Amino acid sequence: MLTTRFTEEFGVEHPIVQGGMMWVGRAELAAAVSEAGGLGIITALTQPTPAALALEIERCKALTDKPFGVNLTLTLSVNPPPYAEFRQVIIDSGVKIVETAGSDPTVHVEHLKENGIKVIHKCTSVRHALKAERIGVDAVSIDGFECAGHPGEDDVPGLVLIPAAADALKIPFIASGGFADGRGLAAALALGADGINMGTRFMCTQESPIHENIKQQIVGASELDTQLIFRQLRNTMRAARNSVSEEVVEILDKGGRFKDVKDLVVGTRGRKVYEYGDPEAGIWTVGVVQGLIHDVPSAGDLVRRIAADAETLLGNLARNVVVSPVTAG
Template identity: 75%
Template sequence: MTTLSTPFTKAFGIEHPIVQGGMMWVGRAELAAAVSEAGGLGIITALTQPTPADLVKEIERARELTSKPIGVNLTILPSITPPPYDDYRRAIIDSGITIVETAGANPEPHMEMFKENGVKIIHKCTSVRHAIKAEKVGVDAVSIDGFECAGHPGEDDVPGLVLIPAATQRLSIPVIASGGFADGRGLAAALVLGADGINMGTRFMCTEESPVAESVKQRIVEATELDTELIFRPLKNTARVASNSVSREVVEILNGGGEFADVRDLVAGARGRTVFENGDTEAGIWSVGMVQGLIHDVPSAGDVVRRIVAEAAAELQRASGLIH
């Protein structure tokens, strides 16, 4: 099979420059293992597991499915009752995980323990300034999220076509392009823009191994790039989610001067989890990217990896043929 070798694949010991994003309620053993087994980097989402002990079991389940490298996502967010991050870190290290994707707040408080135990860090950023800071505190790679992405794109509204080259020209560590990627054309474009690989969430959410309900996958297949909403904009905590009756109501309330308390029940995480588990796409808020407009099937995760690498190689060869 064709391979695309980059500084990222060499540094992280994987075959293909394709990362499965760490998605809440989605990044479980079967999906992560399938991506890794195909040569990409699958990622288990730590906080999807209710306790650190459950995370250890989930990592063990993944290890039964593949012997290839697997990463763990640890999202660091301010909270009234924060998760026991120290215990999750210890669970990751004791399980022999050597790749962690951090997201949310500054990863610096977590760096020492991970580095002492030989763990490589990929930090997810939404701006060049945050990526530069992440490099300074010692992360091994950054994943740079353009405005197109699902979840939190930041408040700068810079799309990937500008953000990726802006980041790669300022950083010396590998850069993973995230937000808006679903096929080989995207991977080829990211490499040309200076990135060392791509991170995909929505594309992997819509695969056979993804634990979300089939009706959610079909909704993604049927949707276009126009079928998302940006919620929490007036609160300066923008999030891109699927357009449905709930997200549209949230936008209307906040644009009308409402406060978070007025939408708290609508955006409850438990309701979003119900969407993925029970398949009612109108039951709550759920994250999806604009890239759903490029997704038209529900293949295996392995097929996604292999297809994208082959397509990217073909696109790069086609483009090179334009030079005379």
């Protein structure tokens, strides 16, 4: 068994986290990951109201008695969701782990910590991770440039970002972006992380609530089949390469602004991709790691397989890599 600071701090068996994904992080998936010994996460804003989130948390509790968390993604918008109400639902529900992402989580961290809740904050740079550490989060998830969704504007891949974070942080951290199997987990641990966070890989599991067509689209895709959009707006987002994402890039390349593409990128279109299985219906996020995904197992089998493969790989490396003694010349 792979025991790390993360597994000990958060009370899970395997250092594997299912990231909170919009429209994907629902009770069945989160419970299956947690039941297998990982950390499953429900996505709060997938639910239309705080009351609906309370019901989703209860559904998850009915499916597992293992620890699971709730993602609360903080966005800057003219009409923001009722974050305080969502936060209170999480507190009242008895959930003890929250994953925050997006804007400054300080006010939420303060309230959550006052109620005995551990907080993981998603970051795309070491400087942001250090700020999260200063405000008192218990762990960070550090997202490399390979990740789906918003990878930040620094374009630093995990091979550099993970050891840089290991050098700078005192709290546990998990690596995100580019992970799909035991090789990735072993590599992340070797680079200094305390575990991994996966999104795209968990989209391709039996419990994932997205259309089978989209799961098969990911299985059949390569690492080249993603598109970076919003680069010109300094709000980079990695999405599946399709006719919509290519149109967005073309419009912005010609000097267009967000108002010129907002109808193409609206979230309701992306939700239809997952519901109806049409990969051309809108913008939907996926990581370059799709090139390493070749099957659609149960989430539990996936967690156990990755943990076992990583343990075997690390053991084999210890036995098979010979370190020759250095002699004075």
